[in-house]
Amino acid sequence: MKALIIGGGIAGPSAAMALRQAGIDVTVYEAHAGGADNAGVFITLGSNGIDALRSIGADALAVAAGFPTPGIDMVSTTGKALGQVRTSRPEGDITSRTLKRADLYRALRDEAQRRGIDIQHDKRLVDVEDAADGIRAIFADGTEVHGDLLIGCDGLHSTVRKLIDPAAPAPAYSGLIGLGGYTRGVPVNTEVGSYQMVFGKRAFFGYALAPNGEVWWFANLPRPNEPARGEVEGISSEQWRSRLTELFADDAGPAVELIRASKEILPASPVHAMVGVPAWHRGRTIIIGDAAHAPSPTSGQGASLSIEDAVELAKALRDLPTIESAFTAYEALRRPRVERIVRQAARINNNKAAGPVGRVFRDLMMPMILPRLANGEQTRQTYGYHIDWNAPTAA
Numbered sequence: 001m002k003a004l005i006i007g008g009g010i011a012g013p014s015a016a017m018a019l020r021q022a023g024i025d026v027t028v029y030e031a032h033a034g035g036a037d038n039a040g041v042f043i044t045l046g047s048n049g050i051d052a053l054r055s056i057g058a059d060a061l062a063v064a065a066g067f068p069t070p071g072i073d074m075v076s077t078t079g080k081a082l083g084q085v086r087t088s089r090p091e092g093d094i095t096s097r098t099l100k101r102a103d104l105y106r107a108l109r110d111e112a113q114r115r116g117i118d119i120q121h122d123k124r125l126v127d128v129e130d131a132a133d134g135i136r137a138i139f140a141d142g143t144e145v146h147g148d149l150l151i152g153c154d155g156l157h158s159t160v161r162k163l164i165d166p167a168a169p170a171p172a173y174s175g176l177i178g179l180g181g182y183t184r185g186v187p188v189n190t191e192v193g194s195y196q197m198v199f200g201k202r203a204f205f206g207y208a209l210a211p212n213g214e215v216w217w218f219a220n221l222p223r224p225n226e227p228a229r230g231e232v233e234g235i236s237s238e239q240w241r242s243r244l245t246e247l248f249a250d251d252a253g254p255a256v257e258l259i260r261a262s263k264e265i266l267p268a269s270p271v272h273a274m275v276g277v278p279a280w281h282r283g284r285t286i287i288i289g290d291a292a293h294a295p296s297p298t299s300g301q302g303a304s305l306s307i308e309d310a311v312e313l314a315k316a317l318r319d320l321p322t323i324e325s326a327f328t329a330y331e332a333l334r335r336p337r338v339e340r341i342v343r344q345a346a347r348i349n350n351n352k353a354a355g356p357v358g359r360v361f362r363d364l365m366m367p368m369i370l371p372r373l374a375n376g377e378q379t380r381q382t383y384g385y386h387i388d389w390n391a392p393t394a395a
Ligand SMILES: Cc1cc2nc3c(=O)[nH]c(=O)nc-3n(C[C@H](O)[C@H](O)[C@H](O)COP(=O)(O)OP(=O)(O)OC[C@H]3O[C@@H](n4cnc5c(N)ncnc54)[C@H](O)[C@@H]3O)c2cc1C
Pocket: 006, 007, 008, 009, 010, 011, 012, 029, 030, 031, 032, 035, 036, 037, 041, 042, 043, 044, 045, 046, 101, 123, 124, 125, 126, 153, 154, 155, 156, 157, 158, 159, 178, 288, 289, 290, 291, 294, 295, 296, 297, 299, 300, 301, 302, 303, 304, 305, 306
């Protein structure tokens, strides 16, 4: 069997390695000449994502690229502790890691190429033709390739999603603008690795101290109406610096010092999520990762879920007799889990954008509800997810 994988971000190389391990021939086609857009951000690779990579022996480079992130301390605008969230699986045997998204892309691509997987760049998929004897992928440069199935790992603004279902919903704007940066020379009162997150008066701020002394930070700013394409991306570092220092002026914590000391502020972007895509597959084509279900960055789970998808899909294709039965079993297994996580992140986003009354309510309630939500069953289900590569996928 020959699989055509569209997209060389996180889901793509992960799927390529997992399918190869399942005995399926693969090639990855990536639109960009090098990596992907907006790769300057940092992300957390959850213990579940690391576990999924481990099931295909591909965790070492990704783990080495990041630093351990055992948990998050939530703080109110006045500096009151709202609660702690554990962001690793309760057994404590795998700790989540924070790393630059570009480094995760590189780690996965390098590992895939080390295994002899062909990753072709400058290959932007524009169309597919599904026939009884196989699938044809057509690229913007006029070339075509044939295979038995096609896996769309082409991210939030997926072309494959629209080819499966032209009426598929577009990503939903979350009401937040995200941006961030890397700072040196500002002392912060936190343990290396752990995140501090401040539900500020006007915006949300998070930061973590890296082992090399850098502080990695991000901010989420409420903005009810979706900005026009390119609008926030075009705002300069200097303009952001003065806007952000005003927004965080009244909040406890080092936000203002960190923002002032950052040489560069990474390009801002509107935060989107993708939930409830009705059709994940049609014929010989399927979407996985952000193309099928993108949680907002608040979840800290988009990359990990994409890797889990890749491994579970490979197992289904290995174990079930037809492509159709594998796709159906895969979707039944994945949809409840990923959609629960996407919806949970959307609820947290509402708290990040709370108004004055909502803020008071949030700061009163959070210390009570957070321990139950964050450290109980939900954490176990999210971060403790384990894939047994040898266990057969049920039809
Ligand atoms: C600011 C920010 C913070 C985040 N923080 C976290 C976090 O802490 N933890 C976490 O787990 N996740 C986080 N995420 C989400 C995470 O980055 C995504 O969930 C993850 O990258 C999804 O992987 P993917 O492979 O599905 O898509 P992508 O990584 O977007 O990769 C898609 C690839 O497909 C390529 N492509 C697109 N169209 C085509 C085409 N037509 N033909 C060929 N190739 C194509 C793209 O160039 C790209 O390389 C964050 C995202 C952002 C923006």
